[in-house]
Amino acid sequence: MEFATFADRAAAIESESADLETVELVAALLDDAEGSLDVVARFVQGRVFPANDGTKLDIGPALCYEALAKAAGPNVTSGDIESRLATVGEIGGVAEALDLGGQRGLAAFGGGNDDDTLTVERVDAELRSLAAAAGSGSTDTKLDTLFGLFNRCEPTEARFLARLVLGDMRIGVGEGAVRDGIAAAFDVSTEAVERALQVSNDCGLVAETARDGGESGLNDIRLAVGRPVKAMLAQAGTALDALDAWERAAVETKFDGARVQVHYDGETVRLFSRNLEDVTDPLPEIVRTVERALDVPAILDGEVVAIDGDGSPRPFQDVLRRFRRKHDIQATREDVTVELRAFDCLHADGADLLDAPFVDRHDRLRTVFDGEISTIRLTDAPEEIADLEASALAAGHEGIMLKDPASAYTPGNRGKNWLKRKPDVETLDVIVTGAEWGEGRRANLLGTFLLSVRDGEEYRTIGKVATGITDEKLEELHERLDPYVRSESGTEVEIEPAIVFEVGYEEIQRSPTYSSGYALRFPRFVSVREDKDPDDAEDLERVERLVE
Numbered sequence: 001m002e003f004a005t006f007a008d009r010a011a012a013i014e015s016e017s018a019d020l021e022t023v024e025l026v027a028a029l030l031d032d033a034e035g036s037l038d039v040v041a042r043f044v045q046g047r048v049f050p051a052n053d054g055t056k057l058d059i060g061p062a063l064c065y066e067a068l069a070k071a072a073g074p075n076v077t078s079g080d081i082e083s084r085l086a087t088v089g090e091i092g093g094v095a096e097a098l099d100l101g102g103q104r105g106l107a108a109f110g111g112g113n114d115d116d117t118l119t120v121e122r123v124d125a126e127l128r129s130l131a132a133a134a135g136s137g138s139t140d141t142k143l144d145t146l147f148g149l150f151n152r153c154e155p156t157e158a159r160f161l162a163r164l165v166l167g168d169m170r171i172g173v174g175e176g177a178v179r180d181g182i183a184a185a186f187d188v189s190t191e192a193v194e195r196a197l198q199v200s201n202d203c204g205l206v207a208e209t210a211r212d213g214g215e216s217g218l219n220d221i222r223l224a225v226g227r228p229v230k231a232m233l234a235q236a237g238t239a240l241d242a243l244d245a246w247e248r249a250a251v252e253t254k255f256d257g258a259r260v261q262v263h264y265d266g267e268t269v270r271l272f273s274r275n276l277e278d279v280t281d282p283l284p285e286i287v288r289t290v291e292r293a294l295d296v297p298a299i300l301d302g303e304v305v306a307i308d309g310d311g312s313p314r315p316f317q318d319v320l321r322r323f324r325r326k327h328d329i330q331a332t333r334e335d336v337t338v339e340l341r342a343f344d345c346l347h348a349d350g351a352d353l354l355d356a357p358f359v360d361r362h363d364r365l366r367t368v369f370d371g372e373i374s375t376i377r378l379t380d381a382p383e384e385i386a387d388l389e390a391s392a393l394a395a396g397h398e399g400i401m402l403k404d405p406a407s408a409y410t411p412g413n414r415g416k417n418w419l420k421r422k423p424d425v426e427t428l429d430v431i432v433t434g435a436e437w438g439e440g441r442r443a444n445l446l447g448t449f450l451l452s453v454r455d456g457e458e459y460r461t462i463g464k465v466a467t468g469i470t471d472e473k474l475e476e477l478h479e480r481l482d483p484y485v486r487s488e489s490g491t492e493v494e495i496e497p498a499i500v501f502e503v504g505y506e507e508i509q510r511s512p513t514y515s516s517g518y519a520l521r522f523p524r525f526v527s528v529r530e531d532k533d534p535d536d537a538e539d540l541e542r543v544e545r546l547v548e
């Protein structure tokens with residue numbers, strides 16, 4: 001499919017506000033996508049790569065503006081793009097108004113050829129090569145590739161390409177609309193599509209299978225070792241909630257670490273974080289543990305914990321330092337010892353276990369994995385649960401997990417089958433969307449950070465944090481956020497939503513100051529949630545519930 005066709009259809013979807021019509025338009029787009037279905041199914045929801053293949057585009061706004069300016073010709077600078085952004089409000093509109101199509105003519109005149117038509121596959125391939133560029137000189141390569149793409153864009157194409165590369169598609173199409181669109185386009189049930197999406201976490205594959213293999217094709221999609229699925233999540237809940245719902249609860253320690261999904265194909269181990277990034281390289285000790293303790297191909301779920309010399313747990317921030325990709329792996333490794341605590345088994349020796357009851361999966365885990373495994377206690381006594389919680393806390397753990405012994409593993413689902421109990425430490429995982437330059441000796445560093453929560457596809461501000469940050473940390477945060485600076489005006493900086501902060505607070509108040517309608521009182525910085533994307537951060541609904 002030509003990228004221009006995709007862009008026109010995306011524009012039509014953007015101008016449609018009703019959900020049903022949006023799904024119809026998505027279905028028609030998928031139906032027409034033919035050989036491009038795989039890519040179109042991702043692009044339409046603003047996803048450049050399959051959710052499960054660990055590839056990240058990692059293009060900051062600065063690079064995007066530079067490429068746009070270059071494509072717009074010698075009279076336009078990145079600074080111009082930024083100032084137009086301040087008026088237009090979003091990069092797609094700025095890119096569209098640059099009228100880059102005129103440059104295509106010039107490029108062709110200077111030796112371009114007629115084969116330059118941009119197709120969605122071409123955009124996909126070039127963005128992949130861009131993502132693969134690493135090391136010295138990679139910024140230039142990235143810039144050239146992006147410039148080459150923008151240079152071939154007509155205005156509407158530029159609008160959606162700019163949004164796509166910055167991960168801000170804003171046409172109102174989320175996972176649900178794609179799921180319903182696939183079902184409508186290829187006449188299969190939404191349940192079958194939903195299930196296939198959970199198991200494969202790959203909407204391109206699911207769309208193609210629905211089209212080519214129908215319902216039975218979808219039902220045949222299985223877990224694949226090496227292809228991570230979303231983690232099953234928990235809700236907060238009490239012992240009484242658990243016992244009311246299930247009569248008996250499986251009680252486990254809630255380890256204070258970072259989630260990890262272990263994939264072992266019989267030879268090679270790969271580890272994935274909660275946001276499905278490949279974290280194999282930063283965690284060599286865990287790889288060695290798995291190689292030693294697992295002898296059949298399997299997919300396990302567990303937590304990586306940091307431990308002290310005496311074996312007692314260290315706070316999970318110490319673990320997250322190990323998840324940071326590029327920097328200081330060796331230095332942090334020497335500093336922080338990590339170990340795996342496995343608590344679930346999704347697949348073992350060719351058999352998918354998602355539908356097996358939790359206790360059976362846990363039994364299977366014990367037979368295949370000769371490493372540290374969570375202990376489960378089955379009980380129907382609230383007092384026993386209280387005792388278990390007290391001992392978990394006394395041993396330095398975060399709290400306990402309560403699981404329905406009969407429940408299936410539902411990837412990506414924050415349902416009622418897993419409940420977490422931890423003392424009420426008030427923290428929220430919020431997205432940094434702005435900052436202010438510091439003062440005095442911190443004048444060259446971004447200082448006060450503007451925090452937001454998700455509200456559908458939008459971000460709503462909820463407070464600012466400047467407390468709890470050491471000088472050293474501030475430099476580190478500056479370095480982390482600098483590539484995501486979108487625009488500056490005076491001392492205020494707008495930041496691309498990319499980094500998630502865990503912040504503590506005393507309470508949440510209603511407040512007209514912030515666009516969420518709420519304000520965090522006395523917020524303090526706790527950590528960067530390296531294992532979370534903005535999608536995994538808190539949403540406005542959760543804040544409303546907390547306030548209630």
Ligand SMILES: Nc1ncnc2c1ncn2[C@@H]1O[C@H](COP(=O)(O)OP(=O)(O)OP(=O)(O)O)[C@@H](O)[C@H]1O
Nearest residue numbers: 232233234252253254255258259303343374401420
């Ligand atoms: N025994 C366990 N079983 C399941 N999850 C566990 C266990 N021990 C620790 N965990 C961690 O607890 C988390 C469950 O809470 P939730 O699903 O809300 O994830 P979260 O948003 O990362 O929450 P939190 O910030 O509380 O860890 C899991 O993601 C996992 O990382």
